[in-house]
Amino acid sequence: MTKPKVLISDKMDPNAAKIFEERGCDVDVITGETPEELKARIGEYDGLAIRSSTKVTADILSAATNLKVIGRAGIGVDNVDIPAASSQGVVVMNTPFGNSITTAEHAIAMMMALARQIPAANARTQAGEWPKSDFMGVEVTGKTFGLIGAGNIGTIAASRAQGLKMKVIAYDPFLTEERAVELGVEKVDLDTLLSRADFVSLHTPLTDQTRNILNRERLENAKPGIRIINCARGGLVDEAALKDLLESGHIAGAAFDVFETEPAKENPLFGAPGFICTPHLGASTTEAQVNVALQVAEQMSDYLVNGGVTNALNVPSLSAEEAPKLRPYMKLAESLGSLVGQLAHGNLTKISIEREGAAAELSGKPIEAAVLAGFMSRYSDSVNMVNAPYLAKERGLDVRSVRHEREGAYNTLLRVTVGTSTGDRSVAGTLFGPEAPRLVEIFGVGIEADLAGDMLYIVNEDAPGFIGRIGTLLGEKGINIGTFHLGRRDAGDEAVLLLSVDQPIGQDVIDAACKLEGVKTVKGLEF
Known part of the structure; x- marks a missing residue:
């Protein structure tokens, strides 16, 4: 290998x-x-x-x-x-x-340097001055630390601020009341945070929603004398507005490790009163x-x-320990998605993935991604679990994932249903043993089959002699049958035949099969 x-x-x-x-x-x-x-x-x-x-x-x-x-x-x-x-x-x-502690510590260091004006005091002292009366600092003890973003780095910064005997308030849309209590912080909205905090530290990613989260209006309405620390991402603060408010004295100070444009060789904040900065050093420790x-x-x-996926930003995470357990389910899911994608006709607008029994206890996102990978292969040859959800979204496909706690006929079951212009069509599968995916239902007809390689799908009237006719036809075409799977609704009703074959099914074989008596549908499949 x-x-x-x-x-x-x-x-x-x-x-x-x-x-x-x-x-x-x-x-x-x-x-x-x-x-x-x-x-x-x-x-x-x-x-x-x-x-x-x-x-x-x-x-x-x-x-x-x-x-x-x-x-x-x-x-x-x-x-x-x-x-x-x-x-x-x-x-x-x-x-x-990997660098959470380091970045959080840098934010606290910047806060302390800002509170005591250490960079300016250092520069003037080393220049031969003794400007003791020019640098009146503020204590952080008893002050309010406003946290914007209570993720991993933010919570570490909060704990360090609490260690300095500060009161911590936090704004984060994803922070629950229970988590806030656990962290010992008060959850508030952003305007409240800016009106109460003495120091504000940003710890949020840069997205369309967070860009300029501290814009001119919010900065102007912030508590007079507030000090702002940004060791997260450039672009979270309106730099031009901050410069104006530092010069007016409305904002007492700001400490930035990151800038909207980097390397920041020039920036409107450089030289502003009460402003200190470092060149993106948040993660710079040994x-x-x-x-x-x-x-x-x-x-x-x-x-x-x-096959383990950890800390991925565009696909569900799947640990190396989970991967072996989920792999057979994902193989089944991809096969079912491929099957329904190959058989369903017309403009498909929705797809539902249902998990039942043991499958319901597993992580749904990897299974959903695997179904979509199989299904979206009807539109493109270069599809996998990563890009399939994006391709589905581009096509406006309504994707739903449903988890059932009920017990059914099988210990574990996956069902994939698509909406078509003529109604819903579904297929279902299970695992025989720990790693043997098996189809058990197709469009309401019970049928057990492996889904692998080249296959021939036929819907026909349930009548004597048909199996012989299709076998003869395939023999004449030089097609060797590997496995033979049958299913029907009722005696004499519609029947389904699923054959695995050793050669690809050409259009000539499909055309000939369509001419056999009682045949309704013929389709060549590939897995």
Whole structure:
């Protein structure tokens, strides 16, 4: 078996390459290339490990014909075109926990430096002055720390602020009341936070919803004398508005580690009163650099070798431990999606995935993605679990996932139903044993069959002699039958025949079968 091949295109701890090798990957470390050089090289790799220097654009991805995963050693993925990667079926991962402590500590350090005006005091003292009376600071003890974003880094920053005897209030749309109590913070809306906080620290990703979350209007209405710390992402604060309000004295100070445009060689905030900054150092500690490099290598190799998906941004996460248990279900799900996609006709507008019995206890997202991967192959040859949900969304497909706690005829069951112009059509399958996917129902007709290779699907009138006629026809066409599966509604009613064959079914075979007495539908299938 060929080893997955990984390119490390940015500088990172050398132990990352060792982890890739130890876990069964071939790895090349080639840093500092131009976009053109990377584009020329990327086609031979299954994985790309990056930090912030490499820009993975749609143009580069267009040449990444074998790429399966991009791993960002760090949190921010602004340098990766995620929609382009998703449409191409490439998993994008980050390492959100490797530098969490480091970034949170930097935010607290910036707050302390801001409170005591340490950078300016240091510069003037080293310049030979003794400006003791010019630097009257403020204590943080007893002050209110306003947290915008209560994710992993934000909660660490909150705990550090609590250790400094500060009161912590938090704004985060995803923060529940129960979680707020657990963290010991008060959940508030954004306007309330800005009206009460003495210090505000941002810890949220940059999205369309969070861009300029601290705009001019909110900054003008904030508590007079407020101080703002941003060690998250540039673009969360209106920099021009902040400059004006620092100069007016409405905002007492600001400390930024990140800027809207980086490298920030020029910025309207530079030189503003009460402003201090660092050059994106939030993750710049020895410990953090090692942690994120090792973590990205572990995650990527788990995916390439074992199928585990961890900290992915565009596909459901699936741990290396979960993958073996879910793999047979995902194979079944993909086969059922493919089957209903090949058989259903017309403009399909909705698809429902139902899990019953043991399947209901499993994570639904990977199964849903597998069904869509099989189903969307009716529209495109280059479909996988990553891009299938995006292709389905582009086509306006209404996707629903349903979990049933009821007990049915089977210990575990998956059912896939699509809506057509003539009504709903569904197929169902189960597992025979731990890893043997099996079809058990097709369009309301009970039938047991493996779904693999080339197959022939026939709907006919249930009448004597038909099996002999179809067998004779296939023999005359040189088609060898592997397995033979029958199902019917009632005696003399409509019957379903599903054959696995050793050769692809050509149009001439389908045309000849359609002419047999009693035949209603003939379709060649591929799995």
